[in-house]
Amino acid sequence: MEKMQIQVLVDNNTYIDRYFVGEPAVSYYIEIDGNRILFDAGYSEVFISNAEKMDIDLGDLTHVIFSHGHNDHTRGIQFLANKYDLSKVKLIAHPNCLKPKKCGGDNIGAPFSIEKARNTFMYEPKSKPFKISENCIFLGEIPSINNFEKRAKIGKYKSENLWDDDYVLDDSAIACKTDKGIFIVTGCSHSGICNIVEYAKKVCGDNRIVGILGGFHLFELDDRLGSTIQYLKKEEINMLYPCHCVSFKVKAKMNEMLNVNEVGVGLTISI
Numbered sequence: 001m002e003k004m005q006i007q008v009l010v011d012n013n014t015y016i017d018r019y020f021v022g023e024p025a026v027s028y029y030i031e032i033d034g035n036r037i038l039f040d041a042g043y044s045e046v047f048i049s050n051a052e053k054m055d056i057d058l059g060d061l062t063h064v065i066f067s068h069g070h071n072d073h074t075r076g077i078q079f080l081a082n083k084y085d086l087s088k089v090k091l092i093a094h095p096n097c098l099k100p101k102k103c104g105g106d107n108i109g110a111p112f113s114i115e116k117a118r119n120t121f122m123y124e125p126k127s128k129p130f131k132i133s134e135n136c137i138f139l140g141e142i143p144s145i146n147n148f149e150k151r152a153k154i155g156k157y158k159s160e161n162l163w164d165d166d167y168v169l170d171d172s173a174i175a176c177k178t179d180k181g182i183f184i185v186t187g188c189s190h191s192g193i194c195n196i197v198e199y200a201k202k203v204c205g206d207n208r209i210v211g212i213l214g215g216f217h218l219f220e221l222d223d224r225l226g227s228t229i230q231y232l233k234k235e236e237i238n239m240l241y242p243c244h245c246v247s248f249k250v251k252a253k254m255n256e257m258l259n260v261n262e263v264g265v266g267l268t269i270s271i
Ligand SMILES: [Zn+2]
Pocket: 068, 070, 188, 190
């Protein structure tokens, strides 16, 4: 029996001959342990129309999980809330995720305040690892474990009425346990993809990583990329799906040493 299935509702990329709509954002639909999870909601309402074309009923979700608060991962949720009653849906995210965020004068945070989230969902902020079900864990805040993935600040966030530098501590991921090992789903990996992998192994008590889907936040051919490739090679990860915030030249470089797969809207991964 298949343990989990992931479908890409939104990605920057689309496949030839399949007429879904892409945007520079993330939204995945995941079925695991009988739950129906929306992982990120993209920027616009296109994840909803793409899901309809894939015969996915987003009116029947059990959970919404936000990888972090940036609007390319959260802004679309307002369109789903306008369409469906989400009051029985659990919203899982880091406590900082819904705090206001700005960068260079633009609002880059979520469309919902914490108060609005409480009125719309069953809102459950989690900074520690949280078991959504037997085989699906929200990792919460990711500790900085290695020395080559320094946290970068992206604008400011508002906490206790003060604007402070935002090191995106809300950036998290989920770990899905399968017979073959852990499959990790990330948003942007602002916390560092290798930090996320190390933490997922520790939290799940399993050293086998079967695959990763999501943004790795890598753009340049630099020392960090070299260390990341060495790390992923050592981990012997067979199914790599870097997307969203990974440049072409980084994917090409990774593909010299690793098994890199192309991601686009409509991709289905079943394990
Ligand atoms: Zn982001």
